[in-house]
Every structure is written in C-alpha cells, then in structure tokens.
Amino acid sequence: MLSPYLFAIASIIAVLSMVITFKIHLDKLKVNPEKRAEIQTKFFIGVAISEVIPLILVVSGFATMQPIQDMSVLFVPFLFILFSILIGPSFIFLQTKVDVTEDMKSIVMSFAMIALSLTMSIPIVSLVGLFIQMP
Template sequence: MAFYGGDKMGISYVFVLAAAIAVFVNVMNYKVSMDAMKELPENKEKVQSRFFLILALSEIIPIILIVYGFSNLETVSAMEELYMPGLLVIVLIGFAALFIVLQRIVGVPKDMKAFAKNFSNIAMATTMSIPIIAIIAMYTMIP
C-alpha cells in the first residue's frame, strides 16, 4: 500500500494522512492556546491571533496532500477497500471533537466561559475541515 504510483488503495490513505496531520496539529495548537488563555485571560486576543497564524501554516501540508490525492483519484474496485480509511478518519473526527470539548470544559474561569465556547467552536470547525474533505474524497472513490 504505497502512497505513490496510482495505487488506488494508497490514495485513500493519502486522505487519511492529510486528516491525521491536520487533526493532531490543530488539536495541539488549540490545547496550547487554551492553556495560555487560562493562565492569562487578558492576553486572549494575542493568543487567538497566534492560534490562527499557526493554523494557517499547519494546513499547508494537508492541503498539498488533498490536492495530490484528488489529482490521482480513481474509483476503487470494491467498496471494502475504503472501510479502513473511512473508519480511521471517523476515529480522528471523534478524537478531535472529544479533545476540544474536554479542553473547553476543564479549568476555564467563569468570566471566560463565553469566549472559550466561541473559541472552541471555531477550533472545532477548522479542525474538522480536512477530515470532512477526506470523507468526501473517499465517497467519490466508491465504484
């Protein structure tokens, strides 16, 4: 199952790789940003702008992988070839959602609850974008 050379099964794993990179980097970026906001709530605007800068830079490799995957996209011979990649992407989505919700709940000062909720919703949407694109890409590979 190589990621090169037009292997149909491998192309689906390119989408999984893009989703995994996006989820793990975005979740770690969110955690660092939330911890910084919990420590110094008065610097939340600065932390939030740093979050978006790192987010933009961290999406470069997953976007390149998505473009590569779509450029080599072919239908698979049997739908069973997409079960494992699809399951992996769904697990990544569940992990990200659980992690972001738990970070929002634990240790947030009362005066910062509304900001943390809005920030978490933004982080959830940006973290889920690449995995959703990966699911759509795998859907287009169905015979």
Template sequence: MHSVYYFVFAVLIAVIGISVNFKFHIDKMKDNPADQGKIQTKFFIANAIIEIIPIILVVFGFMNTRPVSSTADLLIPIAITIIATLFGVLFIFLQSKVDVTEEIKAFIRSFTFIGLMMILAFPIIAIIAMLLMLNMA
C-alpha cells in the same frame, strides 16, 4: 499507495496538529485572559502553518484519484478518518471544560467552536473524496 491514503494522512496530520495547537493556545488563554485577541491571532497563524502539509496531501489525493473496486476498500480509511475526528472533537471539548473561570467562559466557548470547525474541515473533505472514488467505479 492508493490515493485514498493521501486523504487519511491529511486528516491525521490536521487533526493531531490542530488539537495540539488548540491545547497550547487555550492554556495560554486560561492563564492570561487579558490577551485573548493576541492569543487567537497566534492560533490562526499556527493553524495556517499546520494545514500546509494536509492541503498538499489533499491536492495530491485529488490528482491521483482512481476509482476503488469495492466498498470494502474504503472501510479502513473511513474508519481511521472517523476515529481521528472523534478523538479531535473529544479532545477539544475536554480542554474547554477544565479550569475555566466564569469570566472567560463565553470566550472559551466561542474559541472551542472555532477549533471544532477547523478540526472538522479535513475529515469532511476526506469523506467526500472517498465517496467520490466509490461513485467513479
């Protein structure tokens, strides 16, 4: 397996895991707005657990980094990374627009941006790593 796919798998696991975690916790927040602090704390803890495997995959990816022979070798991995990222971003935005009352709208907005930043971390790492592999050749 080429080392570029370590980064792709890390992105897929992180984006899907964080999206599901976000959905679970934003639904709790919509049902019980009084417990916003507890729900947000549990969200961060769950994200830390979800990100263990992607972090390990990123480390393995950097340990096994080899130059790619051409740009064509990176087209499919970059496409998968971009599609997964767009899925995660769209999913989070859609979850933040459904069943939001006026009194929790501001908190849902800030929670949405926190979720977006967490989703975007691994795709940014993956794309930078892939571009580094291209420059090594």
C-alpha cells in the same frame, strides 16, 4: 489506489496538529484572557502552518484519484477518518471543562467553536474524497 490513504493520513495529521495548536493557545488564553486578540492571531498563524501538509496530501489525493472497484479498499481509510472526526471534537470539548472559571466560560467556548470548525474541515473534505471514489 493510494489516494484513499492520502485522505486518511491528511485527516489524522490535520486533527493532531490542530488539537496540539488548540491546547497550547487555550492554555495561554486561560492564563491571560485580556490578550485574547493576540492569542487568537497566533492561533490562526499556527493553524495555517499546521495545515500545509494536510492540504498538500488532500490535493494529491484528488489529483491521483481513480475509481475503486471494490468497496473494501475504502474501509480502512474510512475508519481512520472517522476516528479523527471523533477524536478532534472530543478533545476540544474536554479541554473546555478543565480549569475554566465561570467568567472565562464564554471566551473559552467561542475559542473552542472556532477551533472545532477548523479541526473538522480537512476530515470532512477527506470524507468527501472517499465518497467520490465509491463505485
């Protein structure tokens, strides 16, 4: 009965690490927009490093998955995953509104859309893992 919590922990770690990585690189992008390619490359490297533990947790969750007899077991992990699904995009979109000039808006928004898709990947896979366990 540990696998639902592995999915929840993976989602929380993935979203928090992605949000921190996004914030660090967005601040660098706002200061030096001419170094966009270099900053995005370092961002992707940071994403790859920060997603290692969540990926291991998700794989462990699928490997130890068992059918659940009672839906109430999935309720708390579902709330944690839902919380991470709400917090990640909210933070990313709020950061696009802070200290962004009109000429930087398109660069920041494209960077935010990339980060948004990467941020939501682990929580969505975790949600699928929970749905598979439903009776």
